[in-house]
Amino acid sequence: MAFDPRQAELATATRADLDWMLDWAAAEGWNPGIDDADPFFAADPQGFFVARVGGTPAASMALVHYSEAFGFIGLYITAPDWRGCGLGRRLWDHALASHGARTIGLDALPDMVSRYAAAGFTPAHRTVTMAGFPYVEPPRDPRLTIAGRGLFPSLRDYDGRCFPAPRAPFLSRWLEPGGSRRAFALVDAGRVCGFGAIRQCRDGFKIGPLFADTTADAEVLLRALVSQLRGQEVFLKVPEHNVEAMRLAEDFDLSPLLEATRMFHGPAPEGPSHRVFGLTTLDLG
Numbered sequence: 001m002a003f004d005p006r007q008a009e010l011a012t013a014t015r016a017d018l019d020w021m022l023d024w025a026a027a028e029g030w031n032p033g034i035d036d037a038d039p040f041f042a043a044d045p046q047g048f049f050v051a052r053v054g055g056t057p058a059a060s061m062a063l064v065h066y067s068e069a070f071g072f073i074g075l076y077i078t079a080p081d082w083r084g085c086g087l088g089r090r091l092w093d094h095a096l097a098s099h100g101a102r103t104i105g106l107d108a109l110p111d112m113v114s115r116y117a118a119a120g121f122t123p124a125h126r127t128v129t130m131a132g133f134p135y136v137e138p139p140r141d142p143r144l145t146i147a148g149r150g151l152f153p154s155l156r157d158y159d160g161r162c163f164p165a166p167r168a169p170f171l172s173r174w175l176e177p178g179g180s181r182r183a184f185a186l187v188d189a190g191r192v193c194g195f196g197a198i199r200q201c202r203d204g205f206k207i208g209p210l211f212a213d214t215t216a217d218a219e220v221l222l223r224a225l226v227s228q229l230r231g232q233e234v235f236l237k238v239p240e241h242n243v244e245a246m247r248l249a250e251d252f253d254l255s256p257l258l259e260a261t262r263m264f265h266g267p268a269p270e271g272p273s274h275r276v277f278g279l280t281t282l283d284l285g
Contacts, residue, residue: 005086008058043064043066043167062075062076064284074281108121121263125240126260126262134226134234135231139227146184147195163209174280186217186221204235208281237278242273
């Protein structure tokens with residue numbers, strides 16, 4: 001007898017659930033960071049969902065509400081044994097019932113673009129994951145500083161000029177010193193003109209975000225982030241329409257690895273795309 005997805009239990013995921021959700025993402029080849037769970041959960045503790053069958057997780061999804069105007073979907077996975085029975089779609093409908101009038105974004109792999117388009121999402125631009133083993137010397141720039149707590153208000157404000165919604169709870173944990181993550185900022189005469197972060201993942205290191213006023217500023221930050229990782233793989237998710245960002249990645253010997261399409265349900269956010277040299281994460285925007 002075919003499984004009726006209405007028999008599944010749908011619930012808001014706990015912080016403990018997020019650990020196995022990220023393990024599932026790793027099994028899918030998405031290579032999450034080893035310390036992603038805490039900042040992800042800080043973004044929106046009510047923004048993660050799970051479907052269970054007989055008490056066992058069978059599907060997951062994130063719909064993080066950053067503001068009353070913007071949210072983002074990620075970690076949408078159905079366990080292999082439960083695919084094709086409508087369980088993932090039931091969890092999707094359950095999660096989206098809370099989105100209200102927000103614009104919702106997501107990153108679609110090539111084989112999912114048409115499916116999300118059928119659900120009302122419109123493609124905005126492609127994102128290219130650039131990967132490689134860059135060998136660079138650390139920069140010598142007096143403006144470069146560690147992105148510590150004392151600088152956070154300025155970093156939060158700068159982030160607000162690059163990301164479609166305020167995300168201070170997430171950002172404060174994402175830029176927190178120590179652990180597997182480090183972050184640098186450029187400060188010129190008391191004004192932040194860019195910042196970037198890098199984190200250790202299941203494989204290699206991912207950079208994100210990488211925001212800067214100019215290509216030259218982005219290059220200093222990128223050099224600072226990768227100069228201590230000689231011989232280790234680095235990933236940078238570049239919005240393809242930022243030609244200067246693509247050229248910068250290539251200058252660091254990074255090559256295209258995979259593509260995704262940023263899509264939106266509702267009006268696409270407007271912003272200074274010239275400052276975005278690397279996206280934060282495909283899971284949460």
